[in-house]
Amino acid sequence: MPTISFLRKDLERFLGRAAAPEQLESWLPLVKGELKDVNAATGEMRIELQDSNRPDLWSVEGIARQIRIKAEGAPRAYPFVQRKTRPARRVVVGNGMDKVRPFVAACAATGMPVTEEDLAHLIQTQEKLADGYGHRRRTVSVGLYRLPRIQFPVTYELVKPTEARFTPLGFSEPMTLKDILAAHPKGIEYGSILAGQPLLPLLRDKAGEVLSLPPIINSADIGQVEPGDSELFVEVTGTDAHMVLLTLNIFAVNFADRGAAVEPVEIQYPYDTPWGTSVATPRDINDAQRVPLKSIEDALGLAMDADMARDALRSYGYDVTTARDALTVRLPCYRHDLMHPVDVAEDVAISRGYDSFTPVMPAHFTVGALSEIERMSDHLRDHMIGQGFQEMCSNILMSREELVERMRLTPADGDRVVEVDNVMSQSFSCLRSWIVPSLLRIEAASPRAFYPHRLFEIGEVERPDAGTVTGSRTRTRLASLIAHPHANFSETHTCLDVLMFYLMRDYALEPVDHNSFMEGRAGTILCNGHPIGLIGELHPAVLENWGISMPVSVFEIEVDSLCGEEGAGSSSTSG
């Protein structure tokens, strides 16, 4: 979600009216904007835009436009998107471009001497669109140039990396394309987009002067726009035809709103595009769509006549004509986010204002219930608390050191854990496979908490299991820990015994060699002959690994094993 910043007076310039803070607050829902902060001294405000499908709103012009349409009741026209005469300026696309970076769109903006502020906004919009919407320039990138320096037609074609040379922005000497990719900061940052391409895309004018190496860097000459320039050229290149054209359309309407005359450019392709081989840009990209009135009514839960819906949509920028039970709608050229009639319904709701809708309580009767595993977990929690245990709540991400190494687990004990590939911190690199390490982490951190310590936690763990579709299984487990100077097997065994008595489960302990526990003081807990957990006194070496200087006994059982089919068939006569 992009955050953009501008001055209050910028907003007011494009709104054509004052923007008092409380008024701004009432307008921001129209653009799904959240005011992050306002600098009272400078009037600078930062607004976060939520809708990633509305890149037209990622500029002060766009925000003002949406608000202005609401205030004026209908959108202004941008006539340059309708082709009337053939543009004088052309960009000619070379062969093979369809394999590298197929699409380009461009226009000229004249008659507007750019100020320093204009330039700052243009660059902010360029960055937000290329970075956010254009996936860090991979799908879409934008270049701005000084129009008078360009001799048309411009060519957009592939060249050998060692053949062409130009002076990139920020440098003073001509470099080959290969050197730019290897040495220029932008080449290093964005070079991966062109990795593996034997030939690179290059924009040059009729005289062979380089405009840029898209999507990497402009030339330091033609591509260096400065305050005072009043004739600009803007081009967008990329891999998605609609996104490229939409981005240019956004720039074109932003230029127009700034007072420039937008002059279309014709793009000539040697291959086909959604709009043919000869495309004048900017241009409309949206078709008119028929939307049944009922689909809007059903979605909003509100009966409305076609005129109501039409007014709401017009004052949100749509081009609308009405029939008796349907609307024919068309988005403005700077939007391309109408995928389904529900999108129209939302725009009706936003345009009318969410507060204008009266909430209705859902009335259908439904039965609430906890899952069986949650009911069993709550049951176990009650029993553990009754036995004097403090419940704990730990993070599930831990380290392999905690889960395996400190516990002295060997392959025989089951030392596999689900690990994260893109590790941010070793401390959070594995999903816990059991809960005893979580409780030991607490014990290790709490030697000054007065004793005895009786802790338990019921929570999820991830158990590697090659037999499943995902290679692991999420299980819910209960672990308990007792620590004090005389903590031993017997005390923990008593707790387990009491628990199993009230669960009405027969169980048996079978001695087990497990590296986390002292030899001869550990057992597998069997329920109906199936292992459901472990009990024992922790090995002094484990305690030493954790820096714990208190004897500790634990048990851990799988809650899933006590539920449903797995838990059924056990004795109800014990005791």
Add this chain to the structure above:
Amino acid sequence: MNSASDSLHPLEITLLAALGQSADAPSSDDELRERSQLAPSQISMALGWLQAKTLIRVHAETVTVWVGLTEVGRGYLVTGSPPEWLVQRCRQGAHEGRPLTVQTLQDADTFPPSDISRAIGLLKQEGAIRLTAGGHVEPTGAASPTAERFAALLNQLRERRRELPSFAPDEQTLLRQYAVKRGSAQKPFRIEERIRREYVLTEDGKAAAQRCRAEAADGRGAVNDVAQLTPAMLKDGSWRGARFRKYTISLRPPRVAPGRRHPYRAFLDLVKHQLVGMGFREMRGPLVETEFWNMDALFMPQFHPARAIHDVYFVKTPTHAARIDEPFLSSVAAAHEHGGDTGSRGWGYRYDAERARRLILRSQGTAVSARTLASKPLVPGKYFSMARCFRYDQVDATHATDFFQVEGIVLGDEIHFRTLLGLLTLFAEEMAQAKERAFLPAYFPFTEPSVELHVRHAQLGWMELGGAGLLRPEVTRPLGVTAPVIAWGLGLDRMAMVALGLHDIRDLFSTDLEKIRALRGRFA
């Protein structure tokens, strides 16, 4: 009849008596110790109780500095101080015609070598010894003032410690120079500060002491009171003749650590019971998810910036699930590519079925709802989950490595935008006890229309309580659901934190047992 000693502990009675001996004159703690014969810990305990009951008060508090002998100092009483010992040994050696070297003196092992060196330096300076060419130490015959002063001081402190100001200034300097301050340095003297308090009886205290004396005289004193009723007394009936000491019930009891729910879990229990009360059924899902269920099924395109808001953890091995169940893989792929039969134009890109199988740690609870939608949910139906989610974020006061998301869905023919607002109103009132709320347009890739619910919370002011919307047909249809569906999620951690008085989200998962034992919350 009430006796004065009824409410007094035997220790208190003993101390009152000790204080009473000096009538109106204040008594120091030392004096009280002598008179009462109680241990210092007992005295300080009883003094605290009596002060709490305003039977006594502190009359004066003086800080005194005392000097006494350490173990090393007691040793000097036998050997003499190093300078004294050294002078004597030298004289003895000279007398026997065996002049001593520095080495032999150090090897004598009576004092640490550093003490010997220091003493040699001092005595040389005072002219009591001299070092000759052969490394011999010879007495000059002159006396060492320091050795003599040392001997005198040791002697004065032989029996008991004394107040430092009782010594002459040059003596004080020497004492300080050779005194232990802290730790285990090998020094003969120890200087300590002591706070000496003097206590007097208050008027109530005098009356209580008076009554205690009277009661002690006629045999009604607390000395004969029984502390504990025993089974034997009940059996033989001897309780009838016994007098039971009355307790000071205003004192704090001993501490125990009870068994208890984790306070954050207790908060989540409340939430879960509220949801069940509103007719929601709990759902659960796996921690390790596929990108398919976490994102694709929610109509988040595989290569769109909407996906960037979910920075996720990827699983190392296996990297991919074995399969995604049909018909969901195909129907979701169609929705992404061209809309399939959802009435949508789709995202218009080539769907990557391989990427769909990529395993990740669940990044949003809505994945659980997606799975529920694909499992023939009840219509009408309400579902919720409290799903542990993982985000690839730096851990700080507002970001935990993994956290609970409370989210769910509501299905039914009655579902539309206004019932969505109705449900959110219910949440605002039930979950946040908020009378004021606001609905703001929002963006989620899987809902349209989308809403943010803001409420005015009693402590936090205006806050975002949750996000919701109507699931897009591109989400529901491919999973086999034709009814309209609300998807909702609540952000309750801030409310939990304010209820528990916490400011750092990490404290909800604290590993500090004392902290957890002390955490209390105003909820439930």
